[in-house]
Amino acid sequence: MNRFEDAVARELTGRLRSPRGSSRPASTRSVRALARWAAAAAPPGAGADDAVALVVERLGDGDPDELAATVMAERPDRFGRNWQAGPAH
Numbered sequence: 001m002n003r004f005e006d007a008v009a010r011e012l013t014g015r016l017r018s019p020r021g022s023s024r025p026a027s028t029r030s031v032r033a034l035a036r037w038a039a040a041a042a043p044p045g046a047g048a049d050d051a052v053a054l055v056v057e058r059l060g061d062g063d064p065d066e067l068a069a070t071v072m073a074e075r076p077d078r079f080g081r082n083w084q085a086g087p088a089h
Contacts, residue, residue, distance in 0.1 A: 002039070007048040009035035012055060016064040026064035033068040040075075 009031050016026035016034075025031075038051035059067050 004048065004051075005032075005035045005039045008038050008051045008055075011048055011052045012038075015052070015056065016059070026068075030065045030068035033072050034064065037068075037071040037075075 012031045012035055013025060016031060017024065026034075034055050035051070038054045041054055042051040055067075058071075
């Protein structure tokens with residue numbers, strides 16, 4: 001992850017809960033995946049808040065873990081097929 005993705009992940013960590021209505025935060029792996037997607041989807045010059053807004057908008061009332069799987073599957077060439085495999089670093 002780069003610094004921008006790290007900044008987005010930090011912001012998302014406090015905002016995302018999984019599953020809906022739960023007080024348990026979203027998984028670290030999902031937060032990292034969503035941060036990576038948002039950093040790639042944000043327009044040039046966007047800040048971390050703009051990238052977080054993309055995630056929140058797309059998430060709606062959904063489950064962050066499901067959204068992470070969806071956005072990673074949309075671009076396997078960019079993010080890799082096995083983003084869920086292995087240890088979460």
